[in-house]
Amino acid sequence: MTTATLPLGTAASATTKYQPRKSTLSRKREDDDIPVPSSPSKRSKVSFDSDVEVQLVEEWEKTPTVVQEGVRRALSKRATGDITDYEGIIAIYRQVEECQDQPSAAAVRNHTFALLNNVSMLNKGCADLIDAALNSDWLGRSEEYVQLFAHFLANLVSAQTRCLPDVLQMLVKNITAAPPTQSRSETHANISRSQLYSRAHKVIQYLLQRIPSACLILLSILTQLFPHHTDSRRAHIVYTHNLLRITEYAPLLQENILTLVTERLVKIDLQVQEDLEDLAEEVEEGVVQHVPGTRSDMNSVLDDPEESDDDSDTDDELDEDTLRTQSITKNVEKMDFILDMLFTYYDQIIFSPSTSSQVNALDILLDQFQTIILPTHRSRHTQFLLFHFIQQSPVHMDRFVGRCAETLTSIDIKRPAMVRQAAAAYLASFVARGMHVSSDIVREVWDYISIELKSQVQKSEPTCRGPDLQRYSTYYMLVQALLYIFCFRWRDLESGPDEDYEEDELPSIYGGERQWMPGVKETLQLNIFSKLNPLKVCSPGIVTEFARIGHYLHVIYVYHLLETNKRIRLSHYFGPSNYSQLNRETALTAKREEENQHLDEYFPFDPYHLPKSKRWIEGDYREWIGVPGLNDEKAAESDSGDEEIEDSEVEEGTGTEESND
Numbered sequence: 240m241t242t243a244t245l246p247l248g249t250a251a252s253a254t255t256k257y258q259p260r261k262s263t264l265s266r267k268r269e270d271d272d273i274p275v276p277s278s279p280s281k282r283s284k285v286s287f288d289s290d291v292e293v294q295l296v297e298e299w300e301k302t303p304t305v306v307q308e309g310v311r312r313a314l315s316k317r318a319t320g321d322i323t324d325y326e327g328i329i330a331i332y333r334q335v336e337e338c339q340d341q342p343s344a345a346a347v348r349n350h351t352f353a354l355l356n357n358v359s360m361l362n363k364g365c366a367d368l369i370d371a372a373l374n375s376d377w378l379g380r381s382e383e384y385v386q387l388f389a390h391f392l393a394n395l396v397s398a399q400t401r402c403l404p405d406v407l408q409m410l411v412k413n414i415t416a417a418p419p420t421q422s423r424s425e426t427h428a429n430i431s432r433s434q435l436y437s438r439a440h441k442v443i444q445y446l447l448q449r450i451p452s453a454c455l456i457l458l459s460i461l462t463q464l465f466p467h468h469t470d471s472r473r474a475h476i477v478y479t480h481n482l483l484r485i486t487e488y489a490p491l492l493q494e495n496i497l498t499l500v501t502e503r504l505v506k507i508d509l510q511v512q513e514d515l516e517d518l519a520e521e522v523e524e525g526v527v528q529h530v531p532g533t534r535s536d537m538n539s540v541l542d543d544p545e546e547s548d549d550d551s552d553t554d555d556e557l558d559e560d561t562l563r564t565q566s567i568t569k570n571v572e573k574m575d576f577i578l579d580m581l582f583t584y585y586d587q588i589i590f591s592p593s594t595s596s597q598v599n600a601l602d603i604l605l606d607q608f609q610t611i612i613l614p615t616h617r618s619r620h621t622q623f624l625l626f627h628f629i630q631q632s633p634v635h636m637d638r639f640v641g642r643c644a645e646t647l648t649s650i651d652i653k654r655p656a657m658v659r660q661a662a663a664a665y666l667a668s669f670v671a672r673g674m675h676v677s678s679d680i681v682r683e684v685w686d687y688i689s690i691e692l693k694s695q696v697q698k699s700e701p702t703c704r705g706p707d708l709q710r711y712s713t714y715y716m717l718v719q720a721l722l723y724i725f726c727f728r729w730r731d732l733e734s735g736p737d738e739d740y741e742e743d744e745l746p747s748i749y750g751g752e753r754q755w756m757p758g759v760k761e762t763l764q765l766n767i768f769s770k771l772n773p774l775k776v777c778s779p780g781i782v783t784e785f786a787r788i789g790h791y792l793h794v795i796y797v798y799h800l801l802e803t804n805k806r807i808r809l810s811h812y813f814g815p816s817n818y819s820q821l822n823r824e825t826a827l828t829a830k831r832e833e834e835n836q837h838l839d840e841y842f843p844f845d846p847y848h849l850p851k852s853k854r855w856i857e858g859d860y861r862e863w864i865g866v867p868g869l870n871d872e873k874a875a876e877s878d879s880g881d882e883e884i885e886d887s888e889v890e891e892g893t894g895t896e897e898s899n900d
Contacts, residue, residue, distance in 0.1 A: 310353035332371040378420040414481035472573040579852040630675040660716040667720030668842035671727035678731040689762040703770040718773035778840035809836035
């Protein structure tokens with residue numbers, strides 16, 4: 240039977256039964272051979288085998304790429320307030336001693352590599368992470384990791400310049416006697432301290448090459464972290480050694496670093512002198528001379544953390560003087576070792592083939608003398624660096640003598656009188672004690688001082704009322720310098736001294752006259768018997784020795800003047816205002832006032848006794864030998880002097896009393 244097809248919208252025939260249309264999704268396909276495709280919007284159910292072991296991926300198993308992405312996400316989340324993953328990164332670097340599960344080397348390496356590649360995201364909010372990384376034990380790990388960390392530091396300070404001071408301070412702390420890295424690197428026991436220092440220097444050098452402007456910041460940090468003068472011997476030695484090493488790859492800092500070391504060395508030097516003055520005289524004399532030789536070399540000082548100068552474990556049982564003596568001894572050893580390092584350092588430069596390096600090193604020494612040593616009262620040992628190296632060339636000696644002479648005659652009113660007096664002392668002491676100072680230099684200095692003294696006498700004598708240290712201090716210092724030079728170098732002041740003259744062939748006091756360079760006797764006569772009366776003000780020890788030598792060599796006789804000076808009170812010449820004051824005076828106060836009105840017997844190149852560094856002075860230093868035969872005739876001289884003094888007292892007694900009124 241044929242069924243008709245109805246047009247769309249026409250009702251079905253009444254004879255046809257209506258059947259509802261089934262959904263296509265729920266119909267079964269009549270062809271069972273065709274497989275039913277799975278729906279793309281649904282997942283198939285999965286069942287796990289109970290025998291399969293499930294493992295979590297450990298941190299060290301993550302690839303650098305995965306770690307890098309994790310670090311990037313953690314830094315991004317931190318900006319939104321989610322710090323969970325961020326704190327996990329900090330924990331990688333922040334070693335906690337109580338923690339047993341330390342991060343693996345691979346995990347640390349991968350995270351450092353990730354930070355290196357995300358360094359631009361380390362803003363101010365990441366200060367705790369940066370601090371944890373900088374204070375980690377990176378310097379004690381493998382060489383490969385140290386190089387990676389160095390690149391991280393370079394990129395960090397380039398992208399985040401605010402981090403530069405912190406990075407440099409961390410590096411400088413790692414070249415001290417107690418580097419932070421060493422205290423946290425017990426698992427890297429095969430890395431010695433010398434290796435740690437070398438690695439730190441390589442990183443500092445790398446950063447200075449990348450960022451030359453970092454030199455000024457580095458210098459400030461080096462100054463800040465320099466050990467205090469009361470710190471241990473080892474702290475000073477290690478730090479000074481590493482400072483000198485920096486100058487090898489940072490020549491722009493050479494002068495500043497050497498000046499820094501000299502400044503701190505002078506402080507130690509002065510501290511030793513102050514401590515010695517507090518000791519009893521008999522103890523003071525032997526402290527420096529009997530300091531034991533250096534107990535260790537540089538390598539043992541650098542590598543042995545137990546090497547210390549604190550070797551007394553019974554301090555509670557020692558008396559105060561013994562403890563003070565031990566403290567002085569340690570400071571002397573400290574100063575001795577540093578000076579030996581500086582001698583070695585300058586020796587390598589001044590005797591190098593490079594002329595420019597030689598001149599630069601000498602310029603540094605002269606500048607340090609002018610700005611640090613000369614203005615410092617009673618420096619005792621530091622100046623011997625200059626003493627040794629300027630004697631290596633006549634040109635160097637001329638430059639030093641010129642510096643002292645320039646200071647003496649400078650018209651700069653801002654230059655204190657104390658500095659001028661110190662310049663006279665240094666000039667005289669160098670000429671007297673320098674073994675390589677020629678006769679020509681001795682005579683030139685003598686002539687220079689003589690001319691200057693003559694000028695001052697002509698200027699001051701018309702208004703002079705008597706010896707006055709306050710008004711004529713520079714003049715008296717020049718006279719004392721002249722007397723000191725004469726006592727040591729009188730042979731060089733003879734007119735044509737015989738080089739083959741044996742010391743025991745000197746003529747006796749009753750022998751023939753010695754011939755002196757023109758002006759020697761005249762200069763002494765002009766000044767010693769002037770109204771300024773320098774022998775009353777100059778140091779009694781120097782005056783006494785000069786009187787003996789001058790009389791013995793038939794140069795000048797001053798014993799009658801010395802006796803007259805005993806009756807002169809220097810307090811009478813303090814100034815016009817004092818004449819109207821009637822102060823009650825006792826014998827004790829009078830004695831103290833007289834002592835205070837004498838020049839200090841300070842000549843900076845006195846004998847050098849530091850045990851380790853004194854080897855550098857051998858052959859450069861002129862010891863005091865006195866005048867041959869003088870002691871043999873001392874008794875006869877004394878008797879003769881007493882007779883003449885008695886005669887002069889009778890003849891001049893009235894005149895002296897009148898001068899004192």
